[in-house]
Amino acid sequence: MGESIVITSGKGGVGKTTTTANIGTALALQDKKVCLIDTDIGLRNLDVILGLENRIIFDIVDVIEGQCKLQAALVKDKRFDCLHLLPAAQSSDKNEVTPEGIQSLVEQLKPDYDYILIDCPAGIEQGYKNAVAGADKAVVVTTPEKSSVRDADRIIGLLEQENLESTHLVINRIRKHMMDNGDMLAVDDIVSTLSIDLLGVIMDDEDVIRASHHGNPVAFQPDTKASIGYRNIARRILGESVPLMSFDEDKGFLFKMKKLLGMK
Amino acid sequence: MTETNLYLTMKGTTEGIIVYLDDQCSFEQLLEELHKQLESDAIHQRTSIKVHTQNRLLDTQQQDEIRHLLNDQHSIGIKSFESNVISKEEAKSWYDHITLKPRVKTIRSGQELHENGDIFIIGDVNPGATVTASGSVFVLGQLRGIVHAGFPDGANEVVAASYMNPSQIRIADQLSRAPDYEVEGSQREFAFINQETGQIELDDLHNLQKIRPNLTDISERGL
Ligand SMILES: Nc1ncnc2c1ncn2[C@@H]1O[C@H](COP(=O)(O)OP(=O)(O)O)[C@@H](O)[C@H]1O
Numbered sequence A: 001m002g003e004s005i006v007i008t009s010g011k012g013g014v015g016k017t018t019t020t021a022n023i024g025t026a027l028a029l030q031d032k033k034v035c036l037i038d039t040d041i042g043l044r045n046l047d048v049i050l051g052l053e054n055r056i057i058f059d060i061v062d063v064i065e066g067q068c069k070l071q072a073a074l075v076k077d078k079r080f081d082c083l084h085l086l087p088a089a090q091s092s093d094k095n096e097v098t099p100e101g102i103q104s105l106v107e108q109l110k111p112d113y114d115y116i117l118i119d120c121p122a123g124i125e126q127g128y129k130n131a132v133a134g135a136d137k138a139v140v141v142t143t144p145e146k147s148s149v150r151d152a153d154r155i156i157g158l159l160e161q162e163n164l165e166s167t168h169l170v171i172n173r174i175r176k177h178m179m180d181n182g183d184m185l186a187v188d189d190i191v192s193t194l195s196i197d198l199l200g201v202i203m204d205d206e207d208v209i210r211a212s213h214h215g216n217p218v219a220f221q222p223d224t225k226a227s228i229g230y231r232n233i234a235r236r237i238l239g240e241s242v243p244l245m246s247f248d249e250d251k252g253f254l255f256k257m258k259k260l261l262g263m264k
Numbered sequence B: 001m002t003e004t005n006l007y008l009t010m011k012g013t014t015e016g017i018i019v020y021l022d023d024q025c026s027f028e029q030l031l032e033e034l035h036k037q038l039e040s041d042a043i044h045q046r047t048s049i050k051v052h053t054q055n056r057l058l059d060t061q062q063q064d065e066i067r068h069l070l071n072d073q074h075s076i077g078i079k080s081f082e083s084n085v086i087s088k089e090e091a092k093s094w095y096d097h098i099t100l101k102p103r104v105k106t107i108r109s110g111q112e113l114h115e116n117g118d119i120f121i122i123g124d125v126n127p128g129a130t131v132t133a134s135g136s137v138f139v140l141g142q143l144r145g146i147v148h149a150g151f152p153d154g155a156n157e158v159v160a161a162s163y164m165n166p167s168q169i170r171i172a173d174q175l176s177r178a179p180d181y182e183v184e185g186s187q188r189e190f191a192f193i194n195q196e197t198g199q200i201e202l203d204d205l206h207n208l209q210k211i212r213p214n215l216t217d218i219s220e221r222g223l
């Protein structure tokens, strides 16, 4: 029986979709069976980052409306047999999708997968509610900017009402020199404000953009800082305790990890 | 000077005349007796009195009737109605106002916490969060959001926090906000209204006892 994890943030553009694609890829690299669900109806792009857009035949709304079987809508990844995508609808009526609808899809998928990652749309309205309804756990993505942390805090407050098993934090797009200069929030301060466990940090990295552009998630490449970050996150989800990657070798590590626990 | 009639006892005190109303007779009998006494000019017109109903509880309609009789017909003002008893409802709301409400919770952006009485938050108040209390607010954690103590008119209430870096503090009708530049915040402080200036000020927590010695004294709180 797999577990379902929603990737959410409140604010748009902080890296939910990128995180979903890359954690999914990194888990698949570890031979886990993974299904990614794009719930951003009308603004589909998880498929693009994965380079799978040409393979889509049916989408999540088709499944919910009963136009096709769930299996028929799942798109198999071109790199891994064990990685599948249930794409969002690009047009169509958002109102077709309900929390109950997503919940039932996730339950149907659970027996066949180790992990089901749900990419959540921005905002705290219906789309958010749909995405969260199917989740056992949550990962909140934020960047080290005040507005983004503020929205993450808002979302964490809402998630607290959902009876999830856990909520973890990913801090994305860290720029070391800006943090050092105090032009961005420090990792320590973010963790202290949000007071939830840190799952990992991802550097701001051109390779992420480049990789997404080519439809080949950065986690697939072995050597970039961002890809190491995503792989470490995947290992923590699998229950390993991996120390936080240092982004400043000479100064040693600048923050103490609170609790380095995986998602298990 | 004390004068007793059938159902009325009048007492002259330093605070003026207090009229004690018998609490065993019927309300109609009371009104009648009051009427009689007023006709006989037992009380001078254009004075203000306190009405004490002893162990009788008047509802607002009954208070209005007495007020009508005294005020409109005899130009006697009523300073207040006093009584030895209060209704369950009043007792509840008073109890609510004097009890400390512990909350083990981080109040997050967009969340609002409103309580009667004092609030004791074991957790942080994050930026974008709002906490409102009729009493004082104590934060065992980091205060970075908005706290309104003494809502709406408790000017003696305080806001205390282990770490104080709020975006706004309001006490009663006063407001004070963080400066536009970034500030460090400080450990163990409390905010209060300085009676001389009428403004909200911050001080070190160990001065709280000196500045608000009766902070937790429930008899101070309107009974
Ligand atoms: N670590 C990163 N480094 C550089 N660019 C990133 C990183 N994470 C995300 N991005 C870029 O930020 C943009 C928004 O990311 P996306 O995952 O679509 O956000 P969301 O799904 O939260 O709206 C994309 O252009 C993406 O390539």
Ligand SMILES: [Mg+2]
Pocket (backbone or CB within 6 Å): A016, A017, A018, A040, A045, A120, A121
């Ligand atoms: Mg997205």
